[in-house]
Amino acid sequence: MPETKTETIKAETRTEFGKGAARRIRRSDKVPAVVYGAGNEPSHLTLPGHAVMMAIKNGGSNALLYLDIEGKEVLALTKQVQADPIKGFLEHVDFVEVKRGQKVxxxxxxxxxxxxxxxxxxxxxxxxxxxxxxxxxxxxxxxxxxxxxxxxxxxxxxxxxxxxxxxxxxxxxxxxxxxxxAPTAEELEEELEEAEAEAGIERDESDEEAAEAESEGDSGSDSDGEGDSEGSSEEE
Structure with missing residues (x-):
């Protein structure tokens, strides 16, 4: 897979830290980030939110980005992305600095x-x-x-x-x-019944089962009624 040169993303050096500062950064549609590696101290940055999100979306979990840090172009490999689980916006990104040809x-x-x-x-x-x-x-x-x-x-x-x-x-x-x-519908039903039995769950009687039981009960009542009628007739 040949290297694809992407647009270099302009980074700003971050001087404010903490939750309050991170919230202010995100409210301005930017993302707090850190770049590790290459034997240097970690670089704490602020990046444009939309550009970084699109780069990660297009490049996947191991997206490779070019960052312009105070005039120096750094090749950065995405290592960890924290995103809001509901709204999806980026909360923080960790990168590691790499060199062309370096094995990772x-x-x-x-x-x-x-x-x-x-x-x-x-x-x-x-x-x-x-x-x-x-x-x-x-x-x-x-x-x-x-x-x-x-x-x-x-x-x-x-x-x-x-x-x-x-x-x-x-x-x-x-x-x-x-x-x-691939299990059949019958096999899935059997597995579900077994799991419910092991868990001590009793199923409510279905409408069809209730109707069938009622039908059988009515049939038995009719039969008993006929027997009683015959018995009283003989006694008379």
């Missing part, structure tokens, strides 16, 4: 493509893999085709197609995908 360790998501066999249920056992790759050649994701896979298929980490120069750090036999039998 990253966790890369596995993206499944295609449709399995109709009877198959695809279970993702591990959604990410750990790689060593050049800082400027980190894949946004690793694509894995599950087109037509059948029940019993096991796909291990060693079977993933990695980008050139990348090294898998996880165990070759680490299970990525396990293809099992």
């Amino acid at each position: 360790t990253v966790d890369v998501p596995v993206q499944l493509t295609g449709e399995p066999h109709p009877d198959a249920l695809v279970v993702t056992e591990n959604a990410t893999v750990s790689l060593e790759a050049e800082a400027t050649n980190i894949p946004e994701f690793i694509e894995l085709s599950i087109e037509g896979v059948e029940v019993g298929t096991l796909i291990q980490a060693s079977e993933l197609q990695l980008p050139s120069g990348a090294l898998l750090l996880d165990d070759d036999e680490m299970l990525i995908v396990n293809v099992t039998h």
Whole structure:
């Protein structure tokens, strides 16, 4: 994957710290951030919120950004992103400074493509893999085709197609995908009933079951009534 040069993001050196300062930064549509690494003291920065959000959105969890820090261009790898769980805006971003050609360790998501066999249920056992790759050649994701896979298929980490120069750090036999039998509606219902029984949960009688029980009760009452009528007739 060739390096893609993106627009350099202008950074401002941050001199105010604490929750109050962070709130003021975010109210001005900016993001507090820290850049670590390269043997220097951490750089505390303020970045334009929209530009950083779009860069991370386009580059994924390991987005590579160019930051202009007081006239010096720094190549920064995204390491941790804190976002508001409800509104989604960025609260804080940690970066690590890297050099072109430098090897870094990253966790890369596995993206499944295609449709399995109709009877198959695809279970993702591990959604990410750990790689060593050049800082400027980190894949946004690793694509894995599950087109037509059948029940019993096991796909291990060693079977993933990695980008050139990348090294898998996880165990070759680490299970990525396990293809099992897709349960039928009846099997799901049985499992639910068993789970409820183990938990001591008693189900309310369904309308159909209540109607059926009532019907059987009415039928029994009619039969008993006929017997009583015959008995009284004989006595007369």
